[in-house]
Amino acid sequence: MMQKISVLLGILILCAPITALSGDQKALLFHAGVGQRSSLNEIKAVWEERHPDQKVNFSYKGSGYFIADITRSRQGDLFMPGEEFYLLQAKERGFVENYNPETDIPAYFVTVIITPKGNPANITKIEDFARPGVRVGLGNPKSCAVGIWHEKTFKKAGIWEQVQKNAVLSAKCIPELGNAAQHRAIDATIVWSTTAVLYLRDVEIIPIEHQYRGIIRLPVATLKFARFSEEAEQLKAFILSPEARRIFHKHAYSVDPRIPVDEQSFCLDGTTDRDMGHLVNAARAVKDESFPVTAETVGDLIDEVERQRKTLRAGT
């Protein structure tokens, strides 16, 4: 008897969607890198409030999964992977409807050095990674973009051989590096500013000098098989607007529309210096309650600092 009831209930609940789905709401499907989650969720909240007839469904994944997903499913309205490389891959296969590399970069990652709290190996610059005995965390270039940047940066500094000897970790994704620094498994590594900001309580942040500071473009594009191409274009325009850029800025992305870089995408001038200063102050502020938290000291990172001061272990 109990079985029969549960069966009936199950069927009833399963039939409900057909009616529920046929509502007027337009549900956009947005493929986005899992690293962009916190800022994109905020953007989604603003967008849905202004457009009650629309709904943004994210499909957060590691960037490596996207091409397979899109190729197979041929679904999706917008695409924002964690590296331009993945977008160009999709473009090559003809999946991308509208992408202009000149203008469609709402935000950038900037590379920074992170060390465990207290900086036990006393790392201050890129060259310190080559010192014997420093435990370095590297990313595996085959599975995460930061690994490619490790190789690029240390090769430019001419210390790639020594750094490889110092490596104790080959990470498959960037949070692995953050966690390793947090748990003192490594003495130093290079990550994106947006990763570093997640571990303010447990790591020290050291800005990199201009010639080795990498600027990583974060593109957004609409897809060819978009079901709601008009709405997708509007949302894309919103993501590129100053308002949405400010949301990215709150999560430690750099958002200056023009950051001068060389052909290898290393920084040429001090455009990102201010952001770096704020990031360093934010790391101090979370550890030291007496540090003043103002727009002057930590810039747009105020919310992030307040959030992390609230708990000992990071949460939202």
Added chain:
Amino acid sequence: MGNGFLARGRWWPAVTISIALAAISFYLLLVLSNWFYLGLADTVYFFSQPRMWQRFWLTVWTSTISMSLSLVIGIPAGYALSRFSFPCRNLFASIVDLPIVVSPAVIGAFLFGITTRFPFDLISEHYNIYIGRNVYGVLLVQFTVTCAFCARLMKASFDMIPPKFELVSRSLGASNFRTFFKVVLPMAKNGILASMIVVWARAAAEWEGLMLFVGASEGETDIMPFAIYLDWNGGMMGWVTSMTIVCILMAVTAMAAMRLIGGKSSVW
């Protein structure tokens, strides 16, 4: 004295028991160290967040629905595989085993194939929706993974009931249908309840298939294991740790329930 100890053969239970204890304390240590890492203040903070319980209920209700659906298919299918002989029965029996052996990731990848085919393409066209990118996608993945699993467990439960009871029932004039509901089902009750819990837990732990097929939308498709992965990626160790603790509590409850309800029958 050592000699006597050995001679009386007490060393064998002593060795096995200490191995068991070592393994158990290893697992306890895992849970406790996580809890220490989180600390009391943070435990209270995270456990009082609505986000945690919203994800918890999402996990509970999706798993419950996919479990119910799996039972609807699994009970008759398991019975058929256990009792009747029909063409290709062994082939079907091995197909039913497939989703248990094959990684759920493969199932997630395969599901892409059907959502772009008839009749799903027409449905998504007509309603202007993306099939599989919402909570129904979660249910679909859970159902696909657990349905065959459920049929397999049901077959095992029915296999343990001697067919002679059915023969007697039918020889006394009861129809097949009546025999199934009045004789077989009541006898398999414990097995069914126990497998319900196993199937439920399997659905609640589903992650790889979701990762490939659905992707996560905050508050919509992020059931517990998926949410843990997402928050780990976001560096939110507090969330990760507190959710693993909830998962473990959930698992312990499920196992205790299994002991209580289905204690008399073994599932495996």
